[in-house]
Amino acid sequence: MGTPTWRGGFGRLWTAALVSRFGDALRTSGLPLLAVRLTDEPLVIASVTACGYLPWLLFGLLGGALADRVDQRRAMWAVDTVRGLLVAAFALAVGLGHASVPLLLALAFSLTTLQTLFDNAATALLPALVPREALGGANARLMTGQQLVGGLLAVPFVPLLLTAGAFVPFAADAGTYLAAAALVASLRIRPPEREPRPAGSTLRAEIGAGLRALWHDRVLRAVCTATLLCNIGMGALIATLVLHVTRWLHAGTAGYAAAMTAYSVGSLAGGFLAQRIARRTGRARALLVAGGVQTASLLLIGSVRQLSALVAGMLLLGAMNMVWNVNQVTLMQQRGPESMVGRIASAFRTASTSGAPLGALLGGVVARAYGLNGPALLAAALFGPAVISLIPARKPDVPVVAPRDRAATGDAPR
16 A cells, blocks of 8 residues: 655645635535524525535436546536636625525535536546555545544634624635635646547446446445445434534533534544554455444444543544545545546445435434434444445455456446
């Protein structure tokens, strides 16, 4: 498992990812605060968050297919430029006093729709910047850096920026999008060579080929199933966590802040652990380790009525979630054919996103019927089968899809 070099393309991509993530954190923290100023209706406020999920369900697979068709570098800087202009226009509207709930909903939906192309293109682009053996280290550095700037550095700036005006966080976000676009546009890499598409090939057929590639790969199929179950569980926990902390533990807002901080700190630690665990166990087994520790953490959170238990559990959840994410993405990039990474990644993200809102609804039902610690126990009950579903993938990792598998994917051999 190699180490990516900071010089050249990877360093610029890493910087662009962190700049963009900083702006995203400003916007995502500022949108709910702005929504509360416009309405006190909980369903309306929640719908702003829902608009961040819906495009993945509607367009996630399409975004992956497009990412495999186009020059990923150009797609990324073009999308960031458009997102920067959209957020700048929104900031202007807010500054002029024209903010409204429909405008918030439109912005959230538009940005996430564009993100379906951007994120899949970014996943497919990384193997062109670093050697395959260095992908794990590159993913760990990207995700750890994004967690640092998004989870710990950006959020404290939001109240300060809001004192200067409700539009300021969004204006800053627009600037980060444009800066990230310039960095990505400056990359000098050769687009991957692709075989000409067969005559009559359609996006629908290419999406189907990507889904088949995911299904026919034993390891990726198992990881996708496990990820879906885990996201249902995490959706249930996160949607009700504030009630768990303030009403079941009676720890107040300070306790909630401590829990979220512990999760962020754990995520940073997980970024350093991800490669070390993978070196010892292999990537598929690293997911087994991460899932097992997360299951135990959720049982601790749901059964011990102490703030210290919650903080310890959230710290472990954050660390193992990062270990999971780094190794999951790396497996997709290493095992999938280069021409299909975008489509495989989009299938993963679509499954993950569908699990989160379902889990949120289940969490609310369980909390009402069985108690406010019920969602944490529900999450543990879902993580258990998720870990079991990974057992078929525990054999030593196979770095890439074998040539004989390409017929099943629908791609022409190269």
